[in-house]
Amino acid sequence: MTLPERREMPTVYEPAEDSRLLAETAAEAVAADERVLEVGVGSGYVAATVREATGAAVVGCDINPDACAAARESGVGVVRADLTTPFAAGSADVVLCNPPYLPTPPEREWDDPLEYALSGGDDGRRVVRPFLDDVGRVLRPDGRAYLLVSSLTGLDAVRELATAAGLEAHERAEESFPFERLVVLELTPSSA
Numbered sequence: 001m002t003l004p005e006r007r008e009m010p011t012v013y014e015p016a017e018d019s020r021l022l023a024e025t026a027a028e029a030v031a032a033d034e035r036v037l038e039v040g041v042g043s044g045y046v047a048a049t050v051r052e053a054t055g056a057a058v059v060g061c062d063i064n065p066d067a068c069a070a071a072r073e074s075g076v077g078v079v080r081a082d083l084t085t086p087f088a089a090g091s092a093d094v095v096l097c098n099p100p101y102l103p104t105p106p107e108r109e110w111d112d113p114l115e116y117a118l119s120g121g122d123d124g125r126r127v128v129r130p131f132l133d134d135v136g137r138v139l140r141p142d143g144r145a146y147l148l149v150s151s152l153t154g155l156d157a158v159r160e161l162a163t164a165a166g167l168e169a170h171e172r173a174e175e176s177f178p179f180e181r182l183v184v185l186e187l188t189p190s191s192a
């Protein structure tokens, strides 16, 4: 699966290796009759790839209005939202998320939309934490989420947060780079 040509989207996250790993993993894991929500949809690359590969109904959300507009251009239905807050309980079979996951020193806390797309706060888990807290509510009881994180985010800490939120976490895919390992965690409600 190849990444798209670079586009001039200065305020929207450009699809990168993390996007590709999540898209490939989800394209293999999603069935045509499933309802999929991508949280932090960005350019729409992951959502559009999964929809095209599987035929599933995919909607996205993002906190950045420019990302919402870009994803709509790629044909994805999008809601501007903070994580999963507006979505009904049990409304998704599958939730996808490639969140901001890079630890950011406090003195470098970023405030423009593109930088906000990357900054995971001082521990890298600023967005991962509330995502894990609410994603189980949005999932159907037999649903699952695919969360992209990095070794820089603290994989053990992410697993602990998932357990505390009532989710089981299993590594579904990974790719190693010189300075980090990208991992897709499959999250399922513990009672499923």
Ligand SMILES: C[S@@+](CC[C@H](N)C(=O)[O-])C[C@H]1O[C@@H](n2cnc3c(N)ncnc32)[C@H](O)[C@@H]1O
Binding pocket: 013, 014, 015, 016, 018, 019, 020, 022, 039, 040, 041, 042, 043, 044, 045, 046, 061, 062, 063, 064, 067, 081, 082, 083, 098, 099, 100, 113, 116, 117, 118, 127
């Ligand atoms: C690393 S980018 C990933 C974009 C796209 N999913 C991809 O894989 O190429 C993270 C995205 O999450 C969005 N985001 C950050 N915080 C968010 C929040 N609280 N609610 C919704 N989206 C958020 C950012 O605007 C950005 O588009």
